[in-house]
Every structure is written in C-alpha cells, then in structure tokens.
Amino acid sequence: METVAVHPPMRERLATRIVMLSAVALVLVLTMIGGTLWLSWQLQGAGAAINDAGSLRMRANAVGIALLSAQRDGNAAAADEHIALMNATLDRLRRGDAARPLFLPDDAGIRQQFGSVADAWHKRLEPAARDTANASRYLAGLPSFVAGADTLVKLIEQENARKTAWLRTSQMALAALSCLGTVAIVYLLYLWFVAPVQRLQDGLARIQRREFDVRLPVESHDEFGNLAEGFNQMAAELQALYGDLAGRVEAKTAELAAQNRELTALYEMTAFLNLPNDVPALCDGFIARLTHQFDASGATVRLVSDEDDRLHLVASHGVPPELLDAERCMPVDDCLCGDAATQGAGVIHDAGRMSRRPCQIDASAGVAAFGIVSQGEKLGSFSLHFDTKRPIPASEMKLLETLGKHFGTALKNRRLAALERQFAVSEERNLVAQGLHDSIAQSLNFLKMQVHLLDAAARDARMDEIREIVPLLQGGVAESYDDVRELLNNFRSKLGSGKFRYAVESTMERFRSQAGIAVALEYREAGGPPLAADHQLQIIFILQEALSNVRKHAEASRVHVTIVNDSEFRLLVEDDGQGYDPDDMGFLDERHVGFHIMRERAERLSATLQLTGSPGRGARVELVLPTHARQAV
Structure with missing residues (x-):
C-alpha cells in the first residue's frame, strides 16, 4: 500500500525550531561577549591613561630639575624638551588614542579634574617654566600641580575598579547564562529528539520481539510525529501480514535451497563433462552423479546407432541384470527410453503406459527418461529408476533436460574430436603415401626396369650389359635405402615444449650426414611469439622435404637455412645447385610429389609457399606464416 508523506507546518518543523533556538542562543552569547569586550577595551584604555596621567608628576619634576640646571649653567634646551613632552602627554590625554587604546574614562569628575590639571600647567606652571631665570616661581606652584595629578590618577583608578567589577559580574553572568542555556538546550533537544528516538527504539525492539500490536503515541506534528504515524502504519501492516509470513518464508527458503541444489548439480556436472574423459568414463560418471543427486536407485544411458536405428545400452548403474539383458538393444519406439530419444524431452512412467513395457519394471516402481540432445540432434536417452513412484517437479524436469543437453554436447564433442583425429591421421597417411611415391616408388620402378634388362641380358649371356646394369642396381638399392632411412627419421620427429630450434638443428645434422652437403643455419628471434606445437611439426616436415629435394635433385655443395621469428614467421631454404627453369615449374610439380607435399602442408598452416x-x-624455398594465421600457444 502506497503512503503519502504529510509534511508538518513550517513553525512546527524541527529545522525551524533548531534555527530559532540557535539564533536566540547566538544573540545572547554575542551580546554578552560584546559587553565583556567593550569593558575590556575601556579598562585597557583607562590603564594606558593611568600610565600617562602618572607620568605627569614625573615630567613636572623633570621640568623643575631642568630649570635648576639651566639657571646654573645657562642651558635651557633640556627644560624646553621636558616642557614639550609635558604638553604632548596632556594633549594625548585630552584627545585619546584609539589605536593603543588610550583615553580618559567618560566620567564628569575625571574630566573636571583633568581640566584643572591642564589649566594649572598651561596657566601657571608652563609660563613659569619658560622663565628660566626665575625657577623659584615654578617650584612654588609644583606641589599643587603634583597633588592635582595624583587626584586625577586616583579618580581613573576608581573608575577602572568599578568597570573591573562590572567585567567580573558580566563574566559570571555569561557563565551562568551558558549553564542555563546549555541545560535548556539539552532539555529541548531531549524533548525534540532523544525522547521520540527512544520511543521509536522501544517500538522497534518490540517489533523485533514480534509484538506487532505496539503503537507509538503521536505527541507532536513535526517530523517525529510523522515518523510515529508511519511506524504505527507499518506495525499494523506487519501485524496483518505476519499471519502467513512464516509459511511464505518457509516456501521461499525451500525454493532457494532447491535452486541452489540445482545450480550446484549443474555446475558439478558441467565441470565433469568438460574433463578429458573417453565416452565410457563420461557415461559412467554421468549416471553415477545423476543417481546421487536425485536419490535414484539406478540409471542407464542408451545411444541411438546410425547403422540400425536402435537404442544400445552403453552404461548402467544400479539396474537389475535381467533388465539389462532384456533391453541391451531395442527399437527406438519400444518404451519410454525410445520416446525420450525421439522426442528429445522428458517422459515420466505411469501405470497407463504399462502396455508398452516401460523398462519391464514393477508397477510400484518409478522411472523417468530424458533425451540426450546436441544442437537439435537426438543422440539417445538416459533414464532414472526409483524404488517407488516419485513425482518430479517441473524445476527438476527442466534441470534433467538441461543436463541431457550438456551431456549430448559433451558426447558430440568427443565424436567430433575422434573424427578430427581420424581425419588428421588420414591426411598424414596421404602425405606419407605421397612421400613414399615420390621417393621409394620411383626408385623401385627404376630397379624393376633394371631387373628386366638384367634378365634379358642374362638369357643372352651379354656380360658387358650385365656389368653395366649391376652397378645401377646397387646404386638404386642404396638410394632406396637412404630414402627409407630418411623417411623413417622424418616420421619419427617429435617436438617437446621449447624444442623447435633443437628439432631444426637435428634435421639439418641428419641432412649433413646423409647428403654430405655443407648446411648453415641463421636463426633470428625478432620478438615473435612461440609457435604452436602443430605449427612447429608441420614446419619441420616442410624443412625436411625441402632438404630431401636438395639431396635428390639439386646437386648442391652448400645449403643455407634462415628462420626469422617476427610477427610473421619466415623459413627460407637456399642452395647453390643446378636450379631449374621457372617455365618448367609445372612439369617439375608433376614429377616431384615433394612440391605437392610442401604446398599441402603450407595450406594446412594457412601459410604461403614460394x-x-x-x-x-640454385633454388629457394620460402615459407611465410602471416600474423593472423599464427595460433596461440
């Protein structure tokens, strides 16, 4: 149920209250602080005035001493300097100095006393001080001036003492106000925040104890009032919903547990199907995991044969032997397993189908069959056997059908891998046959012709021809022997990880020992990645065939092999033999099957051969494996 938020009036909002309370507290605090600052400033200025007023006595005495000195030695400069200082001090006291600060207190008695002191100086003492010849006149008026200055200092000190008392009083008032304000603020915050939050916490605690009849009092129209109303509404809804909540939670928990089991089973089965097992081990492991996961008493796997269109039992677990003997091979339309195989979906045994011999089991038992499918191709079926009839939920049916598809994909992949291996063996046999034809077959044909000639010469007793034919036969046999040994050595070539250069050097060393031709290797690693294992083997075969052609046909004295492993891979075989005419290349291709073999291997690599x-x-054989054709190691 959707609820609409109702906002309290502006004056009742907590934010408004907090702002008003803060503003009042700020005004009071600033007022008290401003008063104390003003008193402090007054006290500081009056203190400076006390210092200057007190200095009037010292300066008046200094003027008298300077007059006596001037009367004795006739030098009036010192007296004039002290007179100027006295005038400056009086003028400073009269005008004040806000920068220091320095000023006389704003009091009528102090102002009157300062006026008397200033008049006494300017009207009586200063004229007498300027008459250096008559110092006695100045000295006669000096005591009354000093007494007036003392009175001025005492008046200022009394005013300062009074303001100091005011300062202490205001500071005590500020402290008291701070305490009272803090108590008031804490109390208001408790009323506004802490008490509603505590009531809300108590309500939540009772909700946690499943006391859904709890209700909070709505004592205000602010945010906490709205929150209390919302809490009450929530508690009412919870109280209404809790009646069937336990059942729903239990059902959801069971559903999640089932889904978790299904995901676990799917993951474990997928991980097993991806292992490099053969078909029998794959089938045995599949049904063993099925019986464990679904608490079945037995299971079978049947595959459809392309030859007789029948279901053949290939694996079983926990199934009675008499049942296995009776149904080891059956037509696809004979029972549930055949239905599952042809439909590609799950089929559940029921009593109404007993006429179709569902696995020849007792009517009290249960069986379920599911198709084994790979990309729409129906490969067979697997069945689960139970001691009693067992209902299979829709989720388990879907999981078993999914497992059947994964199992079918795994079977299909293994069949394709077997076909690929057969095709690779067939291609390699074709290349071997071509190699035998290019070398052994032609040599044997030559030996056959020489044997016929030898037979004819022997019947006619032509000894000269016999002596000519016998060395040819010996040479042909020796050449055939070398060809056979070379082919055997080449066919036995194996490569391990990181052994490509060693295989190249071994091939060249065998060529050197067989042909007696000097051969040099230039091997450059230019930053290219390592070759894949099957690429390495095909390149070694091409190198062997190129060197074999040099041995048989080139009549060379030197061979140079260059290998560059850059982003592109290059193999270059050069010799200094008799070479050939490019115009005769088509004729040479027909005579030398070795050229065809090298070209077929290059095409298998998606490489170019020139x-x-x-x-x-001489002649050159150059193989280039482009970057896009290189396989990841």
Missing part, C-alpha cells in the same frame, strides 16, 4: 630458382644458380 618456390623460385634459375638454371645453374
């Missing part, structure tokens, strides 16, 4: 040469200037 054969170049010229008569008498």
